[in-house]
Amino acid sequence: MLHEPLGEQDAAELARMFKALSDPIRLRLLSLIASRQGEEVCVCDLTGPFDVSQPTISHHLKVLREAGLVGSERRGTWVYYRVLPAALARLSALLQAPTVGVSA
């Protein structure tokens, strides 16, 4: 919550997560994964909608994964990505706090 100032460590960790969200392609990737609620999405379904090369998509998925926002699992030939809801919920709660403060 933003009602108490963030410590340096928390700020550093949260900044890493927000940085993963700071690219349009990564945001769209995340929304594509999240829009299959709970289900997993194959990488092969994620490369089509974008104008960038497939290695670039793989790089962006890695960034999202290392930020703890998505998880991945290989099943056979394909790799499936899924959203990790707890991480998104944490960020959401952080930004929600000041809003309720003002809406009162």
Added chain:
Amino acid sequence: MLHEPLGEQDAAELARMFKALSDPIRLRLLSLIASRQGEEVCVCDLTGPFDVSQPTISHHLKVLREAGLVGSERRGTWVYYRVLPAALARLSALLQAPTVGVSA
């Protein structure tokens, strides 16, 4: 909401906002401003807690301002910053959506 894939334009705009949150100093600045709910905070109160120079703080405040996350107003010698709750609420709602989807 992340239940429908983001369009390119929306993604670009949202990415700009998240990018403003992707730096630890900016996150702490925002939390310092937000922790005074509704009130405004003088820049002179924001330079102290950090190890970086005053121009750097001014730069980060500019990034937050241009992202639409905070507003500023000059009153006499001092400049006061305040949170713009609607912007934070928008980001919060975006990240909240998949959570409720999974909690069901």
Added chain:
DNA sequence: AGGTTGTTTCGACGGATGTCGATATAGCGG
């Protein structure tokens, strides 16, 4: 085993970003 497809890693390149010191602007007080 060899070939084919899906995915990741590597190395390189150009552009963006955080930081600083120096300087400029804004407003107050004598």
Added chain:
DNA sequence: CCGCTATATCGACATCCGTCGAAACAACCT
């Protein structure tokens, strides 16, 4: 008007980031 404090802008520099093509790795199929 001049100096003083508060804040913003400028120019420079090192580092980081997104992107690509090429290559490596993984798993399937014959």
